[in-house]
Amino acid sequence: MNFLAHAYLSFSNSAILAGNMVADMVKGKQMEAYPPDIQQGIYIHRQIDSFTDNYPINQMAMNIFRPSAGKYAGAFLDVSYDHFLALSEKFEPENGWEDFTQLCYRQIGQHSEILPSKFCSMFVYMESEDWLYNYRHKWLIEKSFYRLKQRAKYLTDDAPVFEAFEENYEELSKSFDLFFPELYKHVKDMIANGNP
Numbered sequence: 770m771n772f773l774a775h776a777y778l779s780f781s782n783s784a785i786l787a788g789n790m791v792a793d794m795v796k797g798k799q800m801e802a803y804p805p806d807i808q809q810g811i812y813i814h815r816q817i818d819s820f821t822d823n824y825p826i827n828q829m830a831m832n833i834f835r836p837s838a839g840k841y842a843g844a845f846l847d848v849s850y851d852h853f854l855a856l857s858e859k860f861e862p863e864n865g866w867e868d869f870t871q872l873c874y875r876q877i878g879q880h881s882e883i884l885p886s887k888f889c890s891m892f893v894y895m896e897s898e899d900w901l902y903n904y905r906h907k908w909l910i911e912k913s914f915y916r917l918k919q920r921a922k923y924l925t926d927d928a929p930v931f932e933a934f935e936e937n938y939e940e941l942s943k944s945f946d947l948f949f950p951e952l953y954k955h956v957k958d959m960i961a962n963g964n965p
């Protein structure tokens with residue numbers, strides 16, 4: 770899953786949120802340098818990714834992107850799912866998505882002094898462009914796809930990934946609707962059972 774889903778599945782805990790957001794930039798024993806609650810967020814992030822990558826519906830959904838994105842199909846599916854989460858009424862936070870995303874930026878900011886500098890540099894753009902809220906708009910999905918292509922070693926800027934997203938929009942939406950409730954329950958149960 771991508772940034773919005775990881776934020777949402779932090780369940781308004783600011784330290785878990787911080788860990789959840791930076792996990793991809795924390796390697797190996799670097800995790801031990803963080804307080805336990807941020808380590809918990811990093812662990813939850815990794816469990817979310819593992820559950821997502823191995824879920825059968827997502828294995829099929831990735832086939833939508835494989836012709837244009839190859840081995841990066843999963844990353845583009847993650848961004849796509851943030852789009853459908855941002856539009857979800859079923860999972861919309863009590864005070865609405867706009868208030869939720871603004872709260873997330875404030876909570877992340879509370880921990881900025883100890884977060885990786887690479888993340889902090891990116892967070893400036895995340896907050897100023899309001900990524901978490903604007904994933905609901907196709908223009909941000911297209912922009913996010915373009916950024917992904919620029920970072921991908923084996924993809925060209927003209928790879929038709931966004932076209933695949935638009936052409937298979939309804940199928941991707943259905944995959945999200947089937948998958949996300951299962952992920953939500955998985956993470957909720959994991960936290961309720963004290964694991965991590």
